[in-house]
Amino acid sequence: MNLTIEQMREIVGGAPEGATEYRNLSCTTRYVRVGEKFAEWWDGEKWCRFTAPFTDENNLLRCKPLKDLIAAIADHDRTDHVTDIRNHISPNTRVSEAHVNEAYKLNRLG
Numbered sequence: 001m002n003l004t005i006e007q008m009r010e011i012v013g014g015a016p017e018g019a020t021e022y023r024n025l026s027c028t029t030r031y032v033r034v035g036e037k038f039a040e041w042w043d044g045e046k047w048c049r050f051t052a053p054f055t056d057e058n059n060l061l062r063c064k065p066l067k068d069l070i071a072a073i074a075d076h077d078r079t080d081h082v083t084d085i086r087n088h089i090s091p092n093t094r095v096s097e098a099h100v101n102e103a104y105k106l107n108r109l110g
Contacts, residue, residue: 005076008069016042021063032063 003011003024011022011029019042021032031042039060040047 003069005073008073012066012069012073015066016047018047019066021060022066022069023063030063031066032060034060 007024011024014029015022015031018033019031020034023030023032033040033042033047038049040049042048
């Protein structure tokens with residue numbers, strides 16, 4: 001499933017302290033914390049252990065690392081937002097001032 005940057009921010013922002021994994025369900029997001037010996041899921045108030053070992057593994061296989069979302073958000077925030085059209089075209093392309101002025105208007109810089 002592809003997430004928008006807003007959905008990613010919601011998931012990361014809603015993660016409780018200590019969460020390492022997440023699973024996006026149709027009605028909510030499930031957060032999981034994986035320790036050295038066991039994994040726990042967040043019930044909205046506290047961390048709870050899974051009731052059976054197979055449940056532990058089955059749920060973990062469906063979870064995704066929260067750190068991947070954090071990295072994707074950081075990468076998105078570093079992206080250049082085309083503030084100067086001259087930085088984003090071939091050096092062989094002739095740019096007139098009209099094109100530059102139009103780019104400034106589109107980016108609300110001028």
